[in-house]
Amino acid sequence: MAPESPVRVRFAPSPTGRLHIGGARTALFNWAFARRHRGVFVLRIEDTDAERNSEESLRSILDSLRWLGLDWDEGPEAGGERGPYFQSQRRELHLQTLERGLDEGWLYRHFTGPREPGAGGEARGPRELARFPDRDLDPAESRRRAEAGAPFVIRFKVPLGEEILVEDGIRGAVRYRSDEVEDWVAGRSDASPTYNFVCVLDDAAMGITHVLRGEEHLVNTPKQVLLYRALGLEPPAFAHLPLILGQDGRKLSKRTGDTAVEDYRERGFPPEALLNFLALLGFSIDDHTTVFGREELVRHFDLARVNKAGAVFDEDKLRWLSGEYIRSTPVPELAERILPWLRREGWFPEGELPDPERDRLERAAAAVRERIQTYGEAPERLRWAFETPDPDARALQALGQEGAAGLLEAAAAALEREAAFPPADFDAWARDLAAGLEVAAGRILKPLRAALTGTLGGPPLAEILGLLGREEALERIRRAAARAGGAAAAS
């Protein structure tokens, strides 16, 4: 792009629901494109569907964008010179332009009977495009009937026999013949303008230079290009992003799984991971870079590197990436991140944590860091530490082993004798203990683990001991010893 025409892109969601994964990816690519070209990223709210709009949706969308770290330069709560940023606030311009189109003859009133329910709808044949006789109605007559109260919608009078060339930044040249474009509705019977109409007016008013949007909009493009022509305006550059597909290979929808960004947030995916994953859907930096952050994305973002084919949303890969980010998070920060989930279990109080609690939290974070892929998995991995464990089958077996009771008693006694808790060099301590009792280390360690956590997996014993604390640990060991096979201890 020429330097004198700075890039201006926009993300234009309608506040009729939470931010969808597909929308987030569109926002991300627009954001990256703007940042890459030192341009402006605009957020515009398409709130023209009064029926379905909600304040709650708007809040949720802004929230999700911010959570992902996608900051907008102009838009709600950011302001800007090219506002308003709520579509509904441009109503005056929209209505005036509707009038103008009628006057200039590129729009016409289509007088409808008592609410023709959509001209077509179902599978339609080749030439049954929406063209209506009112197209050629005398303007004066048209006005007269309107004033007489006859119901009508306003349609775009698609010129016949024209070629419409869309130079798509991702797909290249896409050609349409205007004869294949229907006389689309620009103004509803209640006088409100429709999406295709206002979208163009707003993009023009806001000086949008590049429109990057989902492929489902590709077929809208010829309609919009025709409108730009009628308006005597130069259309922006278009680029249609490949669709995000569900496991079934179709456009991602609620049927296939979670589709809202908030769903992933609630399940405890780090925003960096979701962002990274989204960037990988239809884009790649090179032949080997998989894990990268926003800065790197911006540095490398290029429409030429965006794919044409749709991409299946693979949650396994998202989970892996998420685990990757968690493992690279420093313990104190990870502690902070998983805290909300642990609080939800009632394991930590609200408010500032006192030092002992903070220490416990960090030990907990360290214990799960390499064992979870989402923050949401932390509680299940840590339950044993905060609640009395219920030994599982394998743990029971370990506890029932010959001599388990005696070995546990011996371990408890040895632990009690140690000045430090847990022993400074746990491995050496365990070795010595095993040697003293003349058994293999595993004979002691397994039941110990079972007694402490109720399962045979989990973090290293030293960490378990540290997290539990001397008192609780000893109590668990003794309690388990009392229940373990005591008779066998003698043998």
Next chain:
RNA sequence: GGCCCCAUCGUCUAGUCUGGCCUAGGACACCAGGUUUUCAUCCUGGCAACAGGGGUUCGAAUCCCCUUGGGGUCACCA
């Protein structure tokens, strides 16, 4: 069905524009082995793809055509 888009491992992709360096590279998943007191992490190895057919060319994953397959869209929703 009309129109439009697309087509490399099961999945995300590199390579395609600017044919040869591709006996097609990386990642996820899966399988096997190793490290680890356990689980996990980590390391090593393995499995696995150019949809099919015609051209063009000395040479095609790369260019052209056809077929097949998949998707999008056909609202007074955006």
